[in-house]
Amino acid sequence: MSTQERTSIVWDYAPAPESPDHVRLRDSYGLFIGGEFRDPLDGERVRSMNPATEEPVAEVAFAGERDLRAAVEAARAAQPGWAALSGLERGKYLFRIARLIQERARELAIVESMDGGKPVRESRDVDVPLAAAHFFHYAGWADKLSYGVGGRAAAPLGVAAQIVPWNFPLLMAAWKLAPALACGNTAVLKPAETTPLTALLLAEICQEAELPPGVVAIVPGDGAAGAALVRQPDVDKVAFTGSTAVGKDIQAALAGRGVSLTLELGGKSANIVFEDAALDQAVEGIVNGIFFNQGHVCCAGSRLLIQESVADVVIGKLWERMGRLRVGDPLDKNTDVGAINSREQLERIEELVTAGEGEGAVRRTVACELPERGWWFAPTIFTEVAPAHRIAVEEIFGPVVSVLTFRTQAEAIEKANASPYGLAAGIWTDKGAKAFEVASALQAGVVWQNTYNHFDPSAAFGGYKESGFGREGGPAGLRPYLRVS
Ligand code: NDP
Numbered sequence: 329m330s331t332q333e334r335t336s337i338v339w340d341y342a343p344a345p346e347s348p349d350h351v352r353l354r355d356s357y358g359l360f361i362g363g364e365f366r367d368p369l370d371g372e373r374v375r376s377m378n379p380a381t382e383e384p385v386a387e388v389a390f391a392g393e394r395d396l397r398a399a400v401e402a403a404r405a406a407q408p409g410w411a412a413l414s415g416l417e418r419g420k421y422l423f424r425i426a427r428l429i430q431e432r433a434r435e436l437a438i439v440e441s442m443d444g445g446k447p448v449r450e451s452r453d454v455d456v457p458l459a460a461a462h463f464f465h466y467a468g469w470a471d472k473l474s475y476g477v478g479g480r481a482a483a484p485l486g487v488a489a490q491i492v493p494w495n496f497p498l499l500m501a502a503w504k505l506a507p508a509l510a511c512g513n514t515a516v517l518k519p520a521e522t523t524p525l526t527a528l529l530l531a532e533i534c535q536e537a538e539l540p541p542g543v544v545a546i547v548p549g550d551g552a553a554g555a556a557l558v559r560q561p562d563v564d565k566v567a568f569t570g571s572t573a574v575g576k577d578i579q580a581a582l583a584g585r586g587v588s589l590t591l592e593l594g595g596k597s598a599n600i601v602f603e604d605a606a607l608d609q610a611v612e613g614i615v616n617g618i619f620f621n622q623g624h625v626c627c628a629g630s631r632l633l634i635q636e637s638v639a640d641v642v643i644g645k646l647w648e649r650m651g652r653l654r655v656g657d658p659l660d661k662n663t664d665v666g667a668i669n670s671r672e673q674l675e676r677i678e679e680l681v682t683a684g685e686g687e688g689a690v691r692r693t694v695a696c697e698l699p700e701r702g703w704w705f706a707p708t709i710f711t712e713v714a715p716a717h718r719i720a721v722e723e724i725f726g727p728v729v730s731v732l733t734f735r736t737q738a739e740a741i742e743k744a745n746a747s748p749y750g751l752a753a754g755i756w757t758d759k760g761a762k763a764f765e766v767a768s769a770l771q772a773g774v775v776w777q778n779t780y781n782h783f784d785p786s787a788a789f790g791g792y793k794e795s796g797f798g799r800e801g802g803p804a805g806l807r808p809y810l811r812v813s
Contacts, residue, residue, distance in 0.1 A: 363541025406542025415471030426463035445667030484512030486564030590798030595751030599629030677726035750792030
């Protein structure tokens, strides 16, 4: 039977919206300081918007300078008592937080999607379960700290200031808080301006878990609040996830102060497809690598390197697969690609895509109906990309993949490493030896083989070069929160 004779299957999906009805958000949230929600001293109240509807979800207090000082003071006051608890006792609190995240999983997933625009399928299946898993994982480490640092004596650093971005608001909060608390530190966490809500629900969970007051503070705020937080004189540790530009600013601000610093910054990760790979499987991995969370992923496989001999086949299959991605309502359980997180981010994506076209790369964007309100960008692929093009070098942080080709293994490695970043990489091949050889030559903190964007709380995550330093996850994630002697 020729392909023309086969019945074509049209996948029609009825809408399957997740109802936000049972979500009990407050109209307005205070700052979580000293174990209670407080009115800001010198901050303001701001509405957090749903990027899919441009409607407010809830009002949130933003911290001012005095609020930040109060949060750090409360964390400082709570730290000796928290550190004095046995590791077993601290672990019990973390375990409780993990269980409460699981109990409120549906609510957290819906709020994450409403506040940030990501498909509820991802919030439900990835963000929330992984956030709980991080607390479970570090609950287990709390009474075994010295085993995590090669049998040496380990003591907490003190008060940690933690700043997280808008792409994985709850998950990044878990990545930061769980190891800090397990090690006996207290923490002041600033969520991103556009996505503060699930961190505030996590504050409620800390209350429900009866975490001692002051051990965790959640202080939403804008970039200026982040800058002020890292400059507070009484912090011992700063942990930041976000853009390389801000990471550099923080590093400069902390220079000479003896404050421990972890930076998890941007990336332009290479996803390398060799001719001997299982190509259909690779295409699924490419899709997951770049269209997961609208490409708002620091380790997104945004530079697709395909061996020349299979480039046309892979691009053909990828384009066909892209056409089947469903873009739209983040609360619909069928949605693959949700809303862009903010107007500013949409403008950034559009600017870089325009630059790509201007520099001569060939753009193809999936034709799909986009909702009238909200911020959207349809899945896009660029071919004929030269290594010097901006779209091959700069982090687009959107659903846009740039394709480059290579002929030999050596050329693949050279092109993959030709980046100021070094966060992650993917290798698609059916030859195990080749995968190991290439992986050991790549300058990337995480290398996935025949998979992509695969996260586990027991695995270390972090970068090289301009992607930052320090590791999060697993026993390696304890070290940045401990003084080891
Ligand atoms: P930022 O780096 O500005 O934001 C990350 C966090 O840092 C947010 O909580 C932010 O607050 C805060 N912040 C902003 N300025 C400062 C400062 N001077 N000192 C301390 N904290 C600060 O990222 P953007 O949201 O502006 O995104 C810009 C680009 O950065 C994106 O297009 C993307 O390329 C990249 N990015 C990379 C991320 C990653 O995980 N690697 C994550 C997010 C962005 P606020 O939200 O209020 O601005």
